[in-house]
Amino acid sequence: MIVEPAVTEYLSALEPEQDPLLAEMRAHGDRDHIPIVQDVTGGLLEVLAAATGAARAVEVGTAIGVSTLHLARGGAHVTSFEVDPERHAAARDYLARDGLTDRVDLRLQDAGEGLAELEAGGYDLGFIDGPKSGYGTHLDQVVGLLRPGGLLLADNVLMGGGAATGEGSNQWSAESVAAIREFNEGLKAHAELRVTFLPVGDGVALAVRR
Numbered sequence: 001m002i003v004e005p006a007v008t009e010y011l012s013a014l015e016p017e018q019d020p021l022l023a024e025m026r027a028h029g030d031r032d033h034i035p036i037v038q039d040v041t042g043g044l045l046e047v048l049a050a051a052t053g054a055a056r057a058v059e060v061g062t063a064i065g066v067s068t069l070h071l072a073r074g075g076a077h078v079t080s081f082e083v084d085p086e087r088h089a090a091a092r093d094y095l096a097r098d099g100l101t102d103r104v105d106l107r108l109q110d111a112g113e114g115l116a117e118l119e120a121g122g123y124d125l126g127f128i129d130g131p132k133s134g135y136g137t138h139l140d141q142v143v144g145l146l147r148p149g150g151l152l153l154a155d156n157v158l159m160g161g162g163a164a165t166g167e168g169s170n171q172w173s174a175e176s177v178a179a180i181r182e183f184n185e186g187l188k189a190h191a192e193l194r195v196t197f198l199p200v201g202d203g204v205a206l207a208v209r210r
Helices: 005-014 020-032 039-052 066-073 085-097 111-115 132-145 159-165 174-188
Strands: 056-060 077-082 104-108 123-128 146-155 193-198 204-209
Touching (some): 039 066, 039 123, 039 146, 056 066, 056 132, 066 077, 066 104, 066 123, 077 085, 077 111, 085 104, 111 132, 123 132, 132 146, 132 174, 159 174
Parallel strands (some): 056 077, 056 123, 123 146
Antiparallel strands (some): 146 204, 193 204
């Protein structure tokens, strides 16, 4: 737990009740052990997309589309990258069922290759939530896609507390923890970003491009 269990339970009780589609997606992720954003993180993405009026967003790591759905519900058109065909197909189905097909561009493609094909400075929001070993590489790519004043978010920057202790766990390997600690330091020192770190969900980094 990132914060006190009692605080987590209280905040969870304040979250809006999941609609049936999101509940189905959550059950799918739990059943098949697919990493998806926590409810509170999804809510944050949706609120920030709406609050900033983000018209175009780019996402690294679609999985089954939970975070994609939140960004699209927040008003953004989302270009998202995933390399697993089954997860990609599931995301397409879920988003179509929510009527969001015209608000998403789901690409079955390595993010490193796909990001290089996008318009520099053409995006209002970027979300990094793919393999942790690629966070550092994807950071500079996504920053280059953001307009000045664009918003960058990254999930799992606390890794259940492992980022603070430097120790792996059953959920996160020692290699992943080391990668995220290096990413956090690089993000903090990034000359083009104003950055803060939030103990939301599994830890969310929030940055604005200068």
